[in-house]
Structures are given as C-alpha cells and as structure tokens.
Amino acid sequence: MYLDFHAVLVFLITGVMMVSTPMVLGMLFRPRNSYKEKDMPYECGEDPIGGAQIRFDMRFYTTALIFIVFDAEIVLIFPWAHVFAHHPEQGLALVAGLVFVTIVFFGLIYDWAKGDLDWVKSFRNKRRVQG
Amino acid sequence: MSFSEEPLLYIGVNLAKIIIVTHVVLVVCAYAVLAERKVSAWMQDRVGPNRVGYFGLLQPIADALKFFFKEDIVPGHVNKALFVLAPAIALMPSLIVLAVIPIAPPVVVMGHTVPMVIADLDIGILFLFAISSLAVYGVVLAGWASNSKYPLLGGVRASAQMISYELMLGLSVVGIFMATGTLRLMDIVNLQVDGVWNCFYHPIAFIIFVIAAFAETNRLPFDLPEAETELVAGYHTEYGSMKFAMFFIGEYAAMFGFSALVAVLFLGGWDIPFMSSETFASLGNWGAVVGFISFMTKVLAFMFLYIWVRWTIPRFRYDQLMNLGWKVLLPIALVNVIITGLFNLPKGS
Numbered sequence: 001m002y003l004d005f006h007a008v009l010v011f012l013i014t015g016v017m018m019v020s021t022p023m024v025l026g027m028l029f030r031p032r033n034s035y036k037e038k039d040m041p042y043e044c045g046e047d048p049i050g051g052a053q054i055r056f057d058m059r060f061y062t063t064a065l066i067f068i069v070f071d072a073e074i075v076l077i078f079p080w081a082h083v084f085a086h087h088p089e090q091g092l093a094l095v096a097g098l099v100f101v102t103i104v105f106f107g108l109i110y111d112w113a114k115g116d117l118d119w120v121k122s123f124r125n126k127r128r129v130q131g
Numbered sequence: 132m133s134f135s136e137e138p139l140l141y142i143g144v145n146l147a148k149i150i151i152v153t154h155v156v157l158v159v160c161a162y163a164v165l166a167e168r169k170v171s172a173w174m175q176d177r178v179g180p181n182r183v184g185y186f187g188l189l190q191p192i193a194d195a196l197k198f199f200f201k202e203d204i205v206p207g208h209v210n211k212a213l214f215v216l217a218p219a220i221a222l223m224p225s226l227i228v229l230a231v232i233p234i235a236p237p238v239v240v241m242g243h244t245v246p247m248v249i250a251d252l253d254i255g256i257l258f259l260f261a262i263s264s265l266a267v268y269g270v271v272l273a274g275w276a277s278n279s280k281y282p283l284l285g286g287v288r289a290s291a292q293m294i295s296y297e298l299m300l301g302l303s304v305v306g307i308f309m310a311t312g313t314l315r316l317m318d319i320v321n322l323q324v325d326g327v328w329n330c331f332y333h334p335i336a337f338i339i340f341v342i343a344a345f346a347e348t349n350r351l352p353f354d355l356p357e358a359e360t361e362l363v364a365g366y367h368t369e370y371g372s373m374k375f376a377m378f379f380i381g382e383y384a385a386m387f388g389f390s391a392l393v394a395v396l397f398l399g400g401w402d403i404p405f406m407s408s409e410t411f412a413s414l415g416n417w418g419a420v421v422g423f424i425s426f427m428t429k430v431l432a433f434m435f436l437y438i439w440v441r442w443t444i445p446r447f448r449y450d451q452l453m454n455l456g457w458k459v460l461l462p463i464a465l466v467n468v469i470i471t472g473l474f475n476l477p478k479g480s
Contacts, residue, residue: 004250008230008258011149011249015226018153019219022199023373030372031202039207041279042368052208052279060291063453067294070461074301077468078257081305084472085312094472101465108461117457119450 062116073104137243144240148249152229159431160383161191167438174442195376203372206279213276218370218377221269224262225384231255232391233317235401235423236411247419248317255316256308259392260301263347266385267293270349270356273378274366285365288449289349289356295456296346296353302464303336303343306471307396320400324408330397335467337397339460344389346456348382351441355449390433394426398433401426 041048080097087093111117165180165187172179180187205214235247252258267290274286307329308314311322323329330337346353357365367378394400401411401422411418447455 004252007145007149007250008227008252010145011152011230012223012227014149014153015223016219018157018226019222019377022376026199026203026373029200031200033202034204038204041206041208041277042363043280044363048280052277052283053275054280054283056283056287060287063291063295066457067298070298071294071301074298074305077302077305078308081308081468082312082314084309084475090472090476094469094476097472098469101469105462105465108457108465112458117453119453 059119059121066111066116069107070104073100073107076100140241140243144245145249148245148247152234152249153226155234155427156226156229156384156387157380159387159434160380161195163383163386163434163438164194164379165190166435167441170435170438171442198373198376201372203374206277206369208278209369210276210278213272214369215374217269217273217276218374218381219269220272221266222377222381222384224264224266224269225381225388228259228263228388229391231258231316232388232395233320233400234391234426235419236408238416238419246317247423251317252315254314256304256314256396259316260297260304263385263388264293264297266347266381269378269381270366273370277366277369279369281363281368282366285356285362285368288362289366292349292353292355292452292456293347295453296343296460299339299456299460299464300343300347302461302468303333303339304396305468306333306336309468309471310475316395316400320395320402321408323399324402324406324411328397328399328402333397333467333471335463336471339464339467340397341393342455342460344393345437345440346452348385348389348437350382350386350437352444352447353452354441354446355452386434386437387430390430390437391426393433394429398429 041052077097077100080093080100084090084093084097108117115121168190169179169187180190183189183193205211230249231252233246233248233251237244237246239245270289270293271286274282274284274289277283277286307319310329310332311319313319319329345351349356356362357367362368367375370378403421403425411422414421
C-alpha cells in the first residue's frame, strides 16, 4: 500500500504559504488610493445599467445536469477497469463492461436525439422526438 | 524508508523533494510567460521583450515586482470573502496535483532508496482528477463574486466547458488503467520504461487527452472563458495586482501540471528510448539526474506545443466547442474503452 497522504498535507501547507505570503506581505507596500470611479464594475468605461448577477442561459444548467449523470457513470467504469485488468476470465469482464458502456451510449444517444446536446437549438429536432 | 525507522532523514528527504518541485514549478511558470511572449513575437515577426536584462531574461522578475507593488483594488460591489478566496482556489489545485507526479528514477540517499515523487499514492490518477477538477471552483467563484457582467459570463462559460471536457479526460485514461491494472503513476512509468510508451499503445486516448487538456486549461483554441475580444478578460476582469497574478500563475501551473501528466501517462515519464530501468539503475544517482532532464525535456516540449498552438489556431465558437466535446470526443472515448478491452484480451486467456 502506498498512502503518503501526510506528504500531500505538507505540500498543501507549502502551497497555502506560497499563495498567501505575497498577498499578505504586499499589503505593507502597496499604495491605497481608492475612489468612487475605481470601485465601479468594469464595463468599458460606461456606467453599468442594472445588477450583474443576472439570470443566465438555461443551456448551461442542462449541460451541468448531463455532466453529473455521465460523470457518475465514468466513476463506475474505473472499478470495472480494475476488475478487468485482474480478472482471470477477461472475456467475461469485457462483456460486462460492454453492456455497461452500451447503456451509457444509449443515454448519450437519447440526449442527442432529444436535442439537449445541441448548443444551437432547432425545432426540427424537437418535433422528431415528440412525434 | 519510513518515518519510524529514520525520522530525521525521512523528514529531510521529503522537504527536499517539496522544495525541488515548488521551485521547478515557479521558475518554469515565470519563464513560460517570457517564452510565450518571445515565441508569439517571433511568429508575428516582432522582437518581443528585450529591454530587461540580456535577451529579456529578467523580464519575469520585473513583472513579479510590478504585480507586488501595484494597488490591490477590491471594488465595493464584490462579495469580499469569495473575491479574495477565488484566486487562491484557482492556483492551489494546479500545485497540489504535482504531489503525485514522479519526476525521476529513484535516488539512493545514505543507503535508502527514495522514490522521486512527493506522495506515492496507490490511487494517484484518481487523486489527480479529484484535485484538478476543483480548479473550476476558482473560476466560477471569481466570476460570480465579482458581481459584474463580463466576469459572470466568463465564469459560467468556463464551468460548462471545464466539466464537459473533464469527462473525456477521465475516459481516455480508463484505457491505460485497463492495460496496466494500476492507478499508481510510478508503476505506469516503470511499465513504460521497460516496455513501449503508452502513446503508441493508446493513440486515440492520447489525442483525446491532449485535446481535453487544452480545454481544461482554458488555452486557445478553447479560451472562450477569457475571450478578450468579447469578454474583456472573462472571469478575472475585476482583478488586479497579486490576485490577478495568482490567476496568471495558476494558468501556467495548470499547463505545467497537464504537460507533466501527458509526459508521465503517455510519453514514458523519465524514459529515454532504448534505455531500460537497469541502465538507469547502473548509472546510480546520475541515472536520476539524466531521468529528470529527460522528463523536463518532455514537459517543456509539451508546454511549447501549448504556446505554438495558441499563436497558430483561431478560437472556436461556443457551439463548436460543445459539439466537439459531447458529440465527437465523448462517443470516441467510450468506443475507445471497448476497443482497448478487445486488444488486451489475449493477455489473460
């Protein structure tokens, strides 16, 4: 077993120090000269209109949902790959993996046909599935 | 060698490794910025930075000092805690990932064999993906906490892009895992040193991994999160001074991390063609030096590829990016898993 997580912890602390030291040390040397115009959101010199935390496109949300499903499936492929590499009957393990990957593939094809993977939505695709 | 046997030596050796890795990363990051400016200048028939020091070699130091002494503006409209935290979150994962990357053959220190990797984990690749996928939080939080329109758009775009290409990144490595049966990066390198490099065994996985690595680091042709012609600077528009430098170093550290990963997973790590592990061992500690130089050559060559591609290929449109990820690379990666399985069958039966 190789479980050197204590080394990772030390490396993590080193990293935190590397990040925080210049930030904190610099506070002693940096000029502070803040005024109203500097504090405004940057919009190429225009006065901003309305708030910034607007509603954004629904498609990003769909992408995130599909990602979660596929990521969970890929997480399940990793243990299978381990079994495949060490199994005495690799043919059998491969068939099992084939079944699983086929199911994942059908999920992908379903999303594809439903139009969830299209960034530019078209009505043609929607009609085809809804009949 | 373990802590219980020789505590002082153990601590000393491990600290030395950490110091070596952090310094290599920082120096490479600093000079990658200079290399990027020089290479782009040559490609566009310009001279590039040449005022600070001979050949512009002191430019990174001048840049760092300038970042250090600039006013650190935290605008009044931002979410302060997340605004300050985001650059650190963007930089940290790219650094921590390097903890599991083996950089050279083992060295012998006072009769003990020391593996040249900070943390020799059984689940190296899983650890690596788990940590490197955290980098997306830095980008998203920066975009959201800035409370400004361009950063929000950049942050949202970046999140969708990075999670999409993470799937291909994970799937392409499954093939290597199936063939080698181990997730420990040290074993994967050793198998390549005595055998064939994985990029010849798994060419499809290699290509997919390289493309996904470009997308994960937000480099051209996938730099839509910070597309400067439409989003000013994307998620770090509102940042300045050292915080901007964190994002900047983070991008180059991520490039270094992925270059090292490509070298370890596909290009044989520290291997030199026609040299076996016995040849390295027969050279003693010089074998480690030779191996380290070989490893760094591969990493730097791959970083040059990053820069080369950036100044050669134009940016994708967002729908092209998503189509390439979900409709081209993901099916190919899935089929690749099965093909790899078929090719590896005779080994067991």
